Amino acid sequence: MTQPISIIAKSLVRERQRTGLSLAEIARRAGIAKSTLSQLEAGNGNPSLETLWALCVALNIPFARLLEPQNPKTQVIRCGEGTKVIAGRANYQAILLAACPPGARRDIYLLLTQPGADRISHPHPQGSVEHIIVTQGRALVGPTEAAEELGEGDYICYPADQEHIFKALESDTQAILIAELN
Known part of the structure; x- marks a missing residue:
């Protein structure tokens, strides 16, 4: 099973930079600690679904953008994987x-x-x-x-x-x- 934290970390940095907002401002808007967001952007931690949704709302992005693979081609996801x-x-x-x-x-x-x-x-x-x-x-x-x-x-x-x-x-x-x- 793919571990999403490395994908999420890259996506959080990319999307936060896209907004031009600071780490502190995105954390404030999501209602989480700045240190939590910093750890997630570094690829550490195990964020809950609720934390990720709050970050998506703060970044004004759809949830899946945090999990998007870069330049996908043909993709097969076997049962139990993903x-x-x-x-x-x-x-x-x-x-x-x-x-x-x-x-x-x-x-x-x-x-x-x-x-x-x-x-x-x-x-x-x-x-x-x-x-x-x-x-x-x-x-x-x-x-x-x-x-x-x-x-x-x-x-x-x-x-x-x-x-x-x-x-x-x-x-x-x-x-x-x-x-x-x-």
Whole structure:
């Protein structure tokens, strides 16, 4: 399995430099310690999904940009492999399957989830949309106030610019997530 920290470190430096903002300012906007961001940019640490999302919001970039391989060609990701990020407060793992190409704002993930702590996501940028197809198990998915129960083969599309939830209702629930970020 690919360890994403070295890719994340290079991406954080690249994206922070692109913004022209200081390390301290990006850390402040993300609500993390400056030393934490410094360590991540140096390729040290094991950031949670929540920390990475907060940095993406602070940098105004889609999440997958932190995990993008440089100049991808043909790519095959075998089952059980790929760049995996694990949530710190939920039984939820996201494996990046396809990062959005330049000029587009779409990412594709395989979600591997377990019942337990719910994965509640903060609103993404205005106009963002998520599409989810449950491929195994059952889950409660969608806007926090209007989530729908989905089973194998069920699909949902919802605005992701409001708080939303993914709650596994069965062990080993899996889903495909397509995020369209504005």
